[in-house]
Amino acid sequence: MALVLGYWKIRGLAQPIRHLLAYTGLEFEEVQYDNPDKWFKEDKINLGIEFPNLPYLIDGDFKLTESSAIARYIVSRSGKTELVGKNVEDSANVASLIGVINDALKDIRGLYWNKDYETIKAETLEKARAKFDYLKKFIGDKDFAIGYLTVVDFLLAEHLYYFEALYPNEKANYPFWGRIRHNVESLPQVKAYYDRPTAIRGPFVPPYASLQPKHTSVKLGYWGIRGLAQIPRLLLGYSGVEFEDVLYTDRAVWFENDKKNLGLNFPNIPYLIDGDFNLTESFAIHRYIVRRWGKNELLGKDIKDNARIESLISLFNEVTGAVKALFWNKDHETAKAAVLEKVKPKLDLLEKSLNGKEFALGYLTLADFVIAEDSNYVEAVFP
Numbered sequence: 496m497a498l499v500l501g502y503w504k505i506r507g508l509a510q511p512i513r514h515l516l517a518y519t520g521l522e523f524e525e526v527q528y529d530n531p532d533k534w535f536k537e538d539k540i541n542l543g544i545e546f547p548n549l550p551y552l553i554d555g556d557f558k559l560t561e562s563s564a565i566a567r568y569i570v571s572r573s574g575k576t577e578l579v580g581k582n583v584e585d586s587a588n589v590a591s592l593i594g595v596i597n598d599a600l601k602d603i604r605g606l607y608w609n610k611d612y613e614t615i616k617a618e619t620l621e622k623a624r625a626k627f628d629y630l631k632k633f634i635g636d637k638d639f640a641i642g643y644l645t646v647v648d649f650l651l652a653e654h655l656y657y658f659e660a661l662y663p664n665e666k667a668n669y670p671f672w673g674r675i676r677h678n679v680e681s682l683p684q685v686k687a688y689y690d691r692p693t694a695i696r697g698p699f700v701p702p703y704a705s706l707q708p709k710h711t712s713v714k715l716g717y718w719g720i721r722g723l724a725q726i727p728r729l730l731l732g733y734s735g736v737e738f739e740d741v742l743y744t745d746r747a748v749w750f751e752n753d754k755k756n757l758g759l760n761f762p763n764i765p766y767l768i769d770g771d772f773n774l775t776e777s778f779a780i781h782r783y784i785v786r787r788w789g790k791n792e793l794l795g796k797d798i799k800d801n802a803r804i805e806s807l808i809s810l811f812n813e814v815t816g817a818v819k820a821l822f823w824n825k826d827h828e829t830a831k832a833a834v835l836e837k838v839k840p841k842l843d844l845l846e847k848s849l850n851g852k853e854f855a856l857g858y859l860t861l862a863d864f865v866i867a868e869d870s871n872y873v874e875a876v877f878p
């Protein structure tokens with residue numbers, strides 16, 4: 496008989512449990528409450544649950560509440576006991592990490608129900624900061640918190656949405672977190688949960704919460720540097736697109752794992768994943784972002800401006816291509832002069848054409864994003 500998971504029709508405390516159920520392969524159904532009366536006035540009273548609450552899990556005659564107990568029960572019931580640690584020490588570490596994570600996130604999650612969250616969010620983070628730093632040190636470059644997949648990772652994966660909605664700039668300080676969420680969400684069984692017609696994608700919290708985290712199906716993957724990803728990042732930001740900035744700091748995570756497993760048509764980084772669609776080649780990514788998210792003017796107001804933009808970008812790429820090559824050249828000091836001689840006439844032409852203009856075409860276009868970012872390389876070599 497299928498297990499039954501009951502919870503509000505939101506992600507909330509149930510999402511890591513949904514993912515865990517899907518991962519273990521246990522058959523389960525969901526009761527998703529969107530009518531409080533159905534829960535408070537009917538099922539809470541009539542289901543015969545000893546400590547009635549949401550989420551609950553029903554397994555035949557056995558009824559259980561408390562999300563952490565439910566997660567442990569699912570692990571035992573599925574026989575995949577390595578999910579709570581393969582040995583005594585690992586199980587202890589799993590329990591310890593769950594405590595640390597819950598402590599670190601307790602007050603931060605509380606902000607979602609606080610109208611004044613803006614005024615106290617900085618001090619709330621600083622109070623929890625030491626715990627995030629311990630986690631960062633403990634997890635290091637590992638793919639999963641203790642080195643292999645456990646319930647801790649399901650919890651971390653979900654908690655990141657709450658954290659990043661409040662502290663978008665902090666995510667970069669904790670690369671382990673995005674990596675773990677990515678690894679959890681890339682598990683085929685977790686992905687398969689979203690093939691269910693009843694799968695809950697959002698919201699995270701009830702509509703009356705003060706703040707709503709967002710789920711993003713847009714991911715940009717690249718090394719944890721600016722490189723070829725910076726222009727796509729800037730374009731996504733400018734277009735107001737919520738996206739996950741997947742930052743690879745460990746070569747193996749990309750080469751041994753994601754490059755093989757993400758299902759990219761032409762595996763490379765940067766990649767852009769937009770739901771079922773995936774794309775590589777940074778030039779194609781630039782143009783896709785512009786066309787997909789509606790800021791079409793970035794590619795020119797008409798066909799002629801579009802051609803001017805492409806021409807400018809191409810010319811500028813000839814300059815930066817030669818300059819960027821110096822970064823990989825051991826003899827760059829001696830090679831510099833020849834490169835400058837080659838690119839100087841082109842830079843002079845660009846200077847003449849763009850001189851005094853705020854933007855290359857007089858209004859913001861893709862050419863400005865390219866020039867703004869790639870000028871950094873030219874400036875670094877020829878200050």
Ligand SMILES: N[C@@H](CCC(=O)N[C@@H](CS)C(=O)NCC(=O)O)C(=O)O
Pocket residue numbers: 507508539547548549550560561562563
């Ligand atoms: N400690 C419990 C907390 C459960 C809880 O607070 N549930 C909230 C939703 S997140 C609820 O609406 N419960 C319904 C009720 O109180 O009957 C757990 O981890 O499961």
